[in-house]
Amino acid sequence: MKRIILLIAVILLAASCNDEPKIKVKHGDKLVFITEDTFLRDGDLVGVSMDSPLSYTNVKMTCSSGALTPTNDLYWPVDMPDSAVNFMAYYPYSAEYNNGGYVLFTASPDQSADEAFRASSLMVALAKASHTQPAVEFNFEQKMSKLVFYLRNDSGSPVKDVYLTAYPTVQFNMDKVNLRVTGEKVDIHAHLSATSADGVQAYEIIMAPQNSTLSLTIRTDAAEYTALMSTKTSFASGKQYSNVRLTVLEEGRNRPFNFAIKEADWAQTPDFDYLEPITGGAAFQDITDPGLYRLNNGLATQLRAYVPNFDQYSVVAASQKYGWRIMDLANAEMFQILSNGSFSQEGNSLSIQVSSFGLEWDEANYSSTAEVVKVENGLVWLEDQNKEYGYIIMSE
Numbered sequence: 001m002k003r004i005i006l007l008i009a010v011i012l013l014a015a016s017c018n019d020e021p022k023i024k025v026k027h028g029d030k031l032v033f034i035t036e037d038t039f040l041r042d043g044d045l046v047g048v049s050m051d052s053p054l055s056y057t058n059v060k061m062t063c064s065s066g067a068l069t070p071t072n073d074l075y076w077p078v079d080m081p082d083s084a085v086n087f088m089a090y091y092p093y094s095a096e097y098n099n100g101g102y103v104l105f106t107a108s109p110d111q112s113a114d115e116a117f118r119a120s121s122l123m124v125a126l127a128k129a130s131h132t133q134p135a136v137e138f139n140f141e142q143k144m145s146k147l148v149f150y151l152r153n154d155s156g157s158p159v160k161d162v163y164l165t166a167y168p169t170v171q172f173n174m175d176k177v178n179l180r181v182t183g184e185k186v187d188i189h190a191h192l193s194a195t196s197a198d199g200v201q202a203y204e205i206i207m208a209p210q211n212s213t214l215s216l217t218i219r220t221d222a223a224e225y226t227a228l229m230s231t232k233t234s235f236a237s238g239k240q241y242s243n244v245r246l247t248v249l250e251e252g253r254n255r256p257f258n259f260a261i262k263e264a265d266w267a268q269t270p271d272f273d274y275l276e277p278i279t280g281g282a283a284f285q286d287i288t289d290p291g292l293y294r295l296n297n298g299l300a301t302q303l304r305a306y307v308p309n310f311d312q313y314s315v316v317a318a319s320q321k322y323g324w325r326i327m328d329l330a331n332a333e334m335f336q337i338l339s340n341g342s343f344s345q346e347g348n349s350l351s352i353q354v355s356s357f358g359l360e361w362d363e364a365n366y367s368s369t370a371e372v373v374k375v376e377n378g379l380v381w382l383e384d385q386n387k388e389y390g391y392i393i394m395s396e
Helices: 002-019 114-118
Strands: 033-035 045-050 056-064 067-070 085-091 102-106 123-129 136-138 145-154 159-166 169-173 178-182 186-189 191-195 201-207 215-220 224-229 239-243 247-250 257-259 261-265 291-296 299-305 312-318 321-328 333-339 349-357 366-376 379-384 389-394
Touching (some): 085 136, 114 191, 123 136, 145 215, 159 201, 186 201, 321 389
Parallel strands (some): 145 239, 145 247
Antiparallel strands (some): 045 056, 045 085, 056 067, 085 123, 102 169, 159 186, 169 178, 191 201, 291 299, 321 333, 333 349
8 A cells, every 4th residue: 555655646646747847948039240341450459339228338348259248148138029229339338328328538649659559549349130140240440630741851860759739539429429529639649550661660650530631740860840731631530631742851851841631441550652752852743842943854853831720821913913932931931933924824824923931942032034834722833044044933
């Protein structure tokens, strides 16, 4: 009888175990984050935010071989519908952004060190994914602007510093992923990113997108040089700007000089794409800097060029006198060219009077005849018929 009771108990116990509900897992599939961005290095920290129903904000993740890994694993919700979730990632990570919304990002004022330069580069990536996809993949875009300045130092004194004054800060909306410049201008010191085999140095500066005319200061052990942008420029987000023509430092020639820039897509390393400086090998009619030039078989050497934001200039068009003058009052320099005839028609031959003071060249004051060889975009190119000079003057 006891054996029968024991057997019935075992049968009832087995039946009760089979009837117990199975325990469901508390989460769905693990979230996986990846990127193919080559700017990021192993150990870099990235912040990631995710929309509802995940609702994570500024999760710190570490980059390693293209994987972005949080300190604690993240999972899709259980039984989540196959619907897309928005993800946003940015670099470099900051714990100050934990509340999301509007935050401030500032490029380092001193970018001479490699890490400070890289940390000045705000990058953002947007992605959509669902729990049926194997991974969330981020493709980062640069959000700041970058100036690349190509410089060759022939002064005999080593370069100690290159810097400009610009806005370094943007207000970054982490929800709408847009930004605008804010704050005050500061001195931003450049990063020496590369040096070419022929000694050309590429200095880079990351700054906020802004509309500005920049002025660079270049310091050597022996002197200080100023480089002025020739035009006001709107520096766009995610773009880089480099000087069109290589800038060369020379001993004893440290008056301000101007440079023009060109826009390009952001590149991780300098491409050393520039024109050689005007040293006698440039065709006169290809030059666009107003001033005085020495001509040799149609090739021009710059003797005195107009420097925007530094020189004063005036266009003369009154009392049957036409012409142009530039003046540097600080250094007591002046160059002037006048005529009784108009410079507006190509092919015209004009009687001219040239005068100057404070300039070091062969003949300071003389009368001659010049031919109008080109008129374009408010500039006039004149070739002296009696002397080895060319003049580019403003007519507007």
